Each structure stands twice: as structure tokens, then as C-alpha cells.
Amino acid sequence: MKSLEGQTAIVTGAGRGIGKEIARELAVCGANVVINYMTSAEAAHALVNELSEYGGKHLAIKADVSRDTDGTQLVRSAYEAYGKIDILVNNAGITRDKTLKNMNFEQWEEVIRVNLNSVYTCTHAVLPLMLENKSGRIVNISSFVAMAGNIGQANYAATKAGIIGFTKSVALEVARHGITVNAVCPGFTETDMLWEVPDKVRERILERIPMGRFGTSQEIAKCVRFIVSEAPYMTAQAISINGGVYI
Numbered sequence: 001m002k003s004l005e006g007q008t009a010i011v012t013g014a015g016r017g018i019g020k021e022i023a024r025e026l027a028v029c030g031a032n033v034v035i036n037y038m039t040s041a042e043a044a045h046a047l048v049n050e051l052s053e054y055g056g057k058h059l060a061i062k063a064d065v066s067r068d069t070d071g072t073q074l075v076r077s078a079y080e081a082y083g084k085i086d087i088l089v090n091n092a093g094i095t096r097d098k099t100l101k102n103m104n105f106e107q108w109e110e111v112i113r114v115n116l117n118s119v120y121t122c123t124h125a126v127l128p129l130m131l132e133n134k135s136g137r138i139v140n141i142s143s144f145v146a147m148a149g150n151i152g153q154a155n156y157a158a159t160k161a162g163i164i165g166f167t168k169s170v171a172l173e174v175a176r177h178g179i180t181v182n183a184v185c186p187g188f189t190e191t192d193m194l195w196e197v198p199d200k201v202r203e204r205i206l207e208r209i210p211m212g213r214f215g216t217s218q219e220i221a222k223c224v225r226f227i228v229s230e231a232p233y234m235t236a237q238a239i240s241i242n243g244g245v246y247i
């Protein structure tokens, strides 16, 4: 029997990047996966087809998870399809990099909305279902930037640090109900998000990584899989996975 056989997982922003690899890893381990997307419709539906090879029943659902109505509807649709939600991975995120001097309110607010409000909307919607089941795993994707800060990312760093505070608080609230809540803090990881960073900045980042390379989405996905399938006594933690960058 696979470790996540019969379990249902929602992964936000799973049409591409880290979310896609998390969805794949959970499906390989037997979970039914709800692949949330906002703009990557084709990729999300292609992933549903691909994952069906591993068995299970997978769904692609469009939702802008920064909106409370969408986050709630995503969870409701998943519940109607499967009758329970065992795992929620809050992965959706964006960057709008500018030094604070040059950052306008829209660039500040958009990142707060997508990266932080989304974690509220989906967690708030899923929690009553997990409380009723007396079981659940919630994993929030933060970033090493939460602890280290980064030039041009005051908005992004604020959301990722906020996610850690949120994670720890909610974990304490639900610890006695069989639900764990943890954050994963990737270092720089090879996805579209990293390729948006100017070449020169990327080279400077690389010099600071003791392992001398960027992380891969698969490496982050395996960490998430460990948390949801092998770590029932781990909660309220922020797990760094960053090639040895000291924070």
C-alpha cells in the first residue's frame, strides 16, 4: 500500500513550478490530488492526465486563491468530489520586486494579497473539515527570504515571514485535534520565479549557496511529502531546505 493511498490533497498554484512537483510527488504516493491553478489551465489539465498513470482520481480546479470566495469554493468543490480533505499545501505565490523606495502601493498590496491572503482563505475553509475528521496536514510554502530578507523584496519577505507566524499560531490552535501545520522555507529553486531574477543578481545569489547550486522543485516536493506522510509529531515548524545557506 502506498503511504498516501486514499488521501485527498489540495495543492494551490500546482500547474507549474514547485506546486506541480508537490502534486506529482503526492500522487506518486497514492493521494488524490486537486491541482489548483489560476492562469495555467492547459498545464494543469495536462498534469491531471499525467498523474492518472499513478492511479487515483485527480482534478484541476481554477481559483484565484487570494480571493476569499474562490478559496472557499476551491475547498468546497474538493470536498464535494472526495468527501474529505486530508492535506492542504498552500503553495501559490508571486513576486513584484522593487526596492521599497520604488515600490508603489499596488506592488505591495498585490503580493500581500496573493501570498498571504491565499494562505488564510484556503486554511480557513479547510480547517472545519479537518477538525471534524480530527486529522489533517497543512503545509505552507514560505521562503528563506522570510529570515534573511532580500534587496527588492520587502513585500515578498513580509508575506513569507507572515506565513511563518501564521503557521505557528494556527498549529498551536489545532495541535490537540490531530492536525499539524508546518512551513517549508525553500532557498532559491529552479522555477520560472527564479528566472525572473536578473542574471547578475542570480549569479551573486549562487555564490552565497554552500552547495554551489540552486535547489530543484523535486527536492522541495520530497520535503513536503515527508511532512505529510512521515511526521505526525512535527508541528509549528519552519523547515529550511536551501543548500546550506546560513540564516
Ligand code: NAP
Pocket (backbone or CB within 6 Å): 012, 013, 014, 015, 016, 017, 018, 019, 036, 037, 038, 039, 040, 041, 063, 064, 065, 066, 091, 092, 093, 094, 114, 141, 142, 143, 144, 185, 186, 187, 188, 189, 190, 191, 192, 193, 194
Ligand atoms: P512560479 O513558478 O512562478 O509559480 C507560481 C505559481 O503560483 C503558479 O502555479 C501560479 O498559478 C500560482 N499562482 C499565482 N497567483 C495565484 C493565485 N492568485 N491563485 C492561484 N494560484 C496562483 O513559482 P514557484 O517558484 O513554483 O513558487 C511556488 C512557491 O514557492 C511560491 O509560494 C514561492 O514564493 C515559493 N518559493 C519559491 C522559491 C524559488 O526560488 N522558486 C524560493 C522560495 C519560495 P498559474 O500559473 O495558474 O497562474
